[in-house]
Amino acid sequence: MLRNVLLLILCATAPAVQAQQPPTIQLALLKYSGGGDWYNDVNSLKNLAKFCNQNLRTNFNLEYTTVEPGSADIFNYPIVYATGHGNMLFSDLEARNLRAYLEGGGFLILNDDYGLDPFVRPALKKVFPELDLVELPFSHPIYRQKYEFKNGLPKVHEHDGKPAQGFGLFWQGRLVCYYNFETDLGDGWDDVHNDSPEMRTKALQMGANIIQFVFGQ
Numbered sequence: 001m002l003r004n005v006l007l008l009i010l011c012a013t014a015p016a017v018q019a020q021q022p023p024t025i026q027l028a029l030l031k032y033s034g035g036g037d038w039y040n041d042v043n044s045l046k047n048l049a050k051f052c053n054q055n056l057r058t059n060f061n062l063e064y065t066t067v068e069p070g071s072a073d074i075f076n077y078p079i080v081y082a083t084g085h086g087n088m089l090f091s092d093l094e095a096r097n098l099r100a101y102l103e104g105g106g107f108l109i110l111n112d113d114y115g116l117d118p119f120v121r122p123a124l125k126k127v128f129p130e131l132d133l134v135e136l137p138f139s140h141p142i143y144r145q146k147y148e149f150k151n152g153l154p155k156v157h158e159h160d161g162k163p164a165q166g167f168g169l170f171w172q173g174r175l176v177c178y179y180n181f182e183t184d185l186g187d188g189w190d191d192v193h194n195d196s197p198e199m200r201t202k203a204l205q206m207g208a209n210i211i212q213f214v215f216g217q
Contacts, residue, residue: 023061030082030108031068032123034089040113041083044189051189051204052211056146070094074101079214083111083186088119095126102127102169102176107214110179111186114159120179124169133167133179142166142178145212147205153180154202156188156195174217178210 027045032038049060064081067074070093074080080101082088090098102108110120121133136142136152143149143166153164164183168175187193188203195203 021059024059026061026077027064028067028074028077028080029064030080031066032082032084032088032090033094034087034119034123036084036086036088036116036119037113038082038084038088040085041111041186041190043191044083044111044186045081047191048189048204048207048211052208056208056212058211068094069098071097074098074106075104078105079107079109079211081109081111081186083113083116085113085115086119088116088123090123090126092126099127103171106176108177109210110177111184112159112179112181113184113186114157117181124177128169128171131169131171133169136166136168136178140166141217142175142209142213145209145216147209149206149209153183153185154188154199154206155183156199156203157184157193159184175213 027049029045030038045064046062049058049062049064052058053060053062065077067077067080069090074097098108110116112120124131124133138150138152143152153166155164159182162182165181167179167181169177185203185207188195188200189207191200
């Protein structure tokens with residue numbers, strides 16, 4: 001069902017009709033349990049939506065919504081974004097619902113705002129016990145959409161000084177979750193962390209690549 005919604009969204013965001021229509025897509029922020037600060041970087045999704053509208057000719061609502069992993073409302077949004085520094089927990093019901101959402105055509109963007117990694121991996125294992133996060137090669141199409149990133153993810157923040165990495169979960173051959181680690185794209189999308197204009201642009205371009213890939217796969 002959600003895949004059909006994506007097709008309708010793509011038709012509604014065609015350049016010829018975009019100017020005559022109100023926003024047809026809205027990004028969602030995942031409100032998860034466990035005590036992690038799921039709510040930080042408040043301007044990230046707004047800035048990403050604006051950048052995509054200007055450069056991909058999408059038709060995003062600039063105001064994002066908030067959804068919980070166990071809610072039926074999650075199925076109304078083709079892309080859900082989760083970020084934070086700390087603990088992330090899914091109940092059994094939330095894990096089942098999130099799995100149904102991803103299997104049905106939804107997509108999850110996970111942003112390591114530093115410190116999320118030890119918690120996000122077991123959380124994902126509860127959703128897909130049979131799947132493992134795999135690092136995407138630099139040749140993956142997600143790095144070669146409108147913008148080309150020959151060396152993979154831009155390194156936005158130092159964190160532990162390790163190279164930026166992009167991981168994915170593949171269900172039946174389809175990428176259903178993209179996890180950026182040791183970089184923090186969300187901070188790059190936001191405008192309160194004193195990132196340089198060049199770095200913010202790279203982060204937004206990489207975000208646009210993710211959006212374009214999701215709607216095209």
